[in-house]
Amino acid sequence: MDPVMDPVLTRTVTKLSDGRELIYYDETPGHDRSAADQRDLPTVSTTSQLRRDPLTGEFTTVAGHRQDRIFLPAADQCPLDPSRPPGRLTEIPAADYDVAVFENRFPSLAGDTGRCEVVVFSSDHGSSFGSLPVARIRSIVDVWADRTAELGQRPGIEYVYCFENRGVEVGVTLHHPHGQIYAFTYVPPRMRKMLEVATAYHGSTGGCVACDALAEERAEAARVITSGRYFTAYVPYAGRWPFQVDIVPHRHVPDLPALTAAERDELAEIGKDCVGRLDGLFDGPMPYIGSWYQAPVGAGRAESHLRWQLAALRRAPGKLKHLAGTESGAGAFMNDIGPERAAAMLRGEQ
Amino acid sequence: MDPVMDPVLTRTVTKLSDGRELIYYDETPGHDRSAADQRDLPTVSTTSQLRRDPLTGEFTTVAGHRQDRIFLPAADQCPLDPSRPPGRLTEIPAADYDVAVFENRFPSLAGDTGRCEVVVFSSDHGSSFGSLPVARIRSIVDVWADRTAELGQRPGIEYVYCFENRGVEVGVTLHHPHGQIYAFTYVPPRMRKMLEVATAYHGSTGGCVACDALAEERAEAARVITSGRYFTAYVPYAGRWPFQVDIVPHRHVPDLPALTAAERDELAEIGKDCVGRLDGLFDGPMPYIGSWYQAPVGAGRAESHLRWQLAALRRAPGKLKHLAGTESGAGAFMNDIGPERAAAMLRGEQ
CATH class of the missing domain: 3.30.428.10 (HIT-like)
Structure with missing residues (x-):
């Protein structure tokens, strides 16, 4: 203890x-x-391996013990x-x-x-x-x-x-x-890609690509769902998912530990609000993947900008977004709902 | 006509x-x-847009007309x-x-x-x-x-x-x-990544990364499912999917049009064989994504090596592989079935 x-x-x-x-x-x-713990559990035996795909350079984790x-x-x-x-x-x-x-x-x-x-x-x-x-x-x-x-x-x-x-x-x-x-x-891979883009952007402009994208979204406003003193929640211009909500701090914050108490207070309110809006869109709870993007450990802190992304998969009552050939095989995302329409629906306008 | x-x-x-x-x-x-066509169909109205995500540089296709x-x-x-x-x-x-x-x-x-x-x-x-x-x-x-x-x-x-x-x-x-x-x-994006890796490999070794990976798989044999004169079907060492079968030509062929008639004959046999093995694994038809990877139009022909990838999603009877947080959010694939075990099952050994 x-x-x-x-x-x-x-x-x-x-x-x-x-x-x-x-x-x-x-x-x-x-x-x-x-x-x-009064159970008599056997020690966990794991056989995880990181295997690098020679064709992409990316790792696959092979974990055969998880089938059961x-x-x-x-x-x-x-x-x-x-x-x-x-x-x-x-x-x-x-x-x-x-x-x-x-x-x-x-x-x-x-x-x-x-x-x-x-x-x-x-x-x-x-x-x-x-x-x-x-x-x-x-x-x-x-x-x-x-x-x-x-x-x-x-x-x-x-x-x-x-x-x-x-x-x-x-x-x-x-x-x-x-x-x-x-x-x-x-x-x-996805975080690496974002860091590469942010680093190149910083190198060429001196600025932060996420700060600038946030400023554009706030100025355009068409895809903003809700905004507070410290955070804005919006459907990104090039959102991949039927109802994608990115919750982004206004301050250039690299990771979760760097958030102030006041920022955390507002984040909790906006997070609950946004998940509630997703759950209220259709009949029944909304399936989603909530991901935190932040700086890697001890690297890229100046370039990284914290982001909470809610990727909601239901595109209509009873219809799910699937990651089929074009997304899974080609990595090219097709979004059947315009981000502006999705944002309006999440604002309760239609 | x-x-x-x-x-x-x-x-x-x-x-x-x-x-x-x-x-x-x-x-x-x-x-x-x-x-x-005796129908009186209205002209298709499409509103597809390619939108570039500033954070990743990747395109999302927004196609609002597809919801219906x-x-x-x-x-x-x-x-x-x-x-x-x-x-x-x-x-x-x-x-x-x-x-x-x-x-x-x-x-x-x-x-x-x-x-x-x-x-x-x-x-x-x-x-x-x-x-x-x-x-x-x-x-x-x-x-x-x-x-x-x-x-x-x-x-x-x-x-x-x-x-x-x-x-x-x-x-x-x-x-x-x-x-x-x-x-x-x-x-x-996925094809671009593969082409980048192949180009770098060719630059440093003078060879083809897919040819060399194929030679290693054939030499090791543990993950080979079936092999003919012109093609080998195998579960790749770092396969991402529960039952992933890559069907690869022995000859360094950039794309489908470059296949000879004899190669196409054998490809048809091996393709039918492999899909049949997938369908025979569990109860009922196997859900899969079949993808053709080939050279881009008029580019990368020397570096590209044709590949047919069958990505099968059922990991056990009644259980599917889902692309959840780690795959969809992080781009990091977890495979719960060792490729060697998957290949043995597809060979009918267990």
């Missing part, structure tokens, strides 16, 4: 029975986090619920929790290929990110920032990617509201 | 009632292709079936056909953004690529080659991408066996 106080959350680091870390982030002090991971368990078997001994023992031994982070039992990245963490947003199985109180989302922002800082200090980690897959349509295997963090030993 | 004879197929170019081209490719001569395209019609409403006037008028006015190609009525690319074609593999609605006779697949190879050559001569076209999306899991909106061709006015 290693309770750490910060201005907002109390962090308690514990271990599960197989040696994986479990970290409680409590919104109020004084919780007893000594409940032991838990797949859409019944609600009363959810491994992210609080434990109720003796019958219901889960990944979280406590009877309740606020936000909990643990090492994935079936990680894609482990050992010398990186680390995968699960971020459980709430002990309430039936909740969702967009229906959480703003205060909880504010806590999750702090958790993302804390994990970014901590994982970035581990040897070999070059990029910390915080994300949320939401909805079975995206391939979610557990319904309980949660996100994930992949700590990579390399800068993933 | 412009009947063109080639050694194998008879090509007849016609027009649909809205002015779109329809091209019959007949396996035997003498068919009357004068049947007129036909979506999984009942079998008796299939627009790819032969026409049966007066009641059943389809995209193909003839009472029967072998292979037919027509301009997509709801194209992502049109006018100055390119051209989208549909390639109908058979008049038999209930058939599929893998269940076609080898002779028909041989014809389809010729059609792909012919379309590549013809579309490449059109002004502004820089890349001809032939592909097949198979299965509703991939987002297919019509069940009738068919593929698609996108003629791009730019080289799509």
Whole structure:
């Protein structure tokens, strides 16, 4: 146990029975986090390999041990619920929790290929990110920032990617509201591309491509959904997804840890607002991928500009965007909804 | 009408009632292709735009007119079936056909953004690529080659991408066996990346990265599925997909038109064999994306090496590979099945 106080959350680091870390982030002090994992789990055996494709130079992670991971368990078997001994023992031994982070039992990245963490947003199985109180989302922002800082200090980690897959349509295997963090030993291709473009732009103009794009979006306004003092949420001019919302800080901030408390406060409000707008578009919850783009570990800090991208996949009631031949095979995205129309719909205008 | 004879197929170019081209490719001569489209279709209005994302430099195609395209019609409403006037008028006015190609009525690319074609593999609605006779697949190879050559001569076209999306899991909106061709006015990102890598490799070694990778795969043999005189089919060392099969010519061939008749004969056999192996893995047809990678129009011919990639998405019975956060957001692929194991399964060894 290693309770750490910060201005907002109390962090308690514990271990599960197989040696994986479990970290409680409590919104109020004084919780007893000594409940032991009563399961007798075997040590996780991972065989992840990074393999470089000679034709593209890009890595594929081959993780053969993941085929047997838990797949859409019944609600009363959810491994992210609080434990109720003796019958219901889960990944979280406590009877309740606020936000909990643990090492994935079936990680894609482990050992010398990186680390995968699960971020459980709430002990309430039936909740969702967009229906959480703003205060909880504010806590999750702090958790993302804390994990970014901590994982970035581990040897070999070059990029910390915080994300949320939401909805079975995206391939979610557990319904309980949660996100994930992949700590990579390399800068993933999309982030590398963005950093290359930002670096070239900085070199030729002295400015930040994301700052300038944000200024243009704010001036044009046609694709802006909502804007505050510190952040603007907009559907980008060249958005790839049916309903893509980029939430971008006005200040040139490289990563989550660099956000001020006031910025985090507003980010929580705008994030909840935007996910709520997505959920309200059609019948039922919106499947989306929420991605945090930030500076790599100890590199590109001057050029990187933090960005939260919500990529929503439903293009109409009952119709999903699929990544078929042109997107998966060619890398060329086709968007059937004009970004201006998507923004108007998200503003509630049509 | 412009009947063109080639050694194998008879090509007849016609027009649909809205002015779109329809091209019959007949396996035997003498068919009357004068049947007129009796529908009174309005001219297709397209609003496709290429928009460049400032953060990545990549294009997104925004095609707002596609939202209303036909979506999984009942079998008796299939627009790819032969026409049966007066009641059943389809995209193909003839009472029967072998292979037919027509301009997509709801194209992502049109006018100055390119051209989208549909390639109908058979008049038999209930058939599929893998269940076609080898002779028909041989014809389809010729059609792909012919379309590549013809579309490449059109002004502004820089890349001809032939592909097949198979299965509703991939987002297919019509069940009738068919593929698609996108003629791009730019080289799509994945092909551009492959060309960059091949060019750098050629510059530093004087060789072809695909030739050398093929030689290594053939020498190691662990991931080879089947091999002939002219082609080898293998699961690549760094394959991205649960069951990825790359079918690669032994000869350094830049594109489909450059294949000899003998190569095309064998390609048809190996292609049918490989799709059959994919369909036989689990219960029911395998969803896959079949992509042709070839040289851009009039560029990179010395460095490019033709490749047919079958990217199969089912990783286990009832379980699909989804492109979630790490793939879609970060561009980093996680493969839960080792390529060696996938190849063994495709060879029927386990």
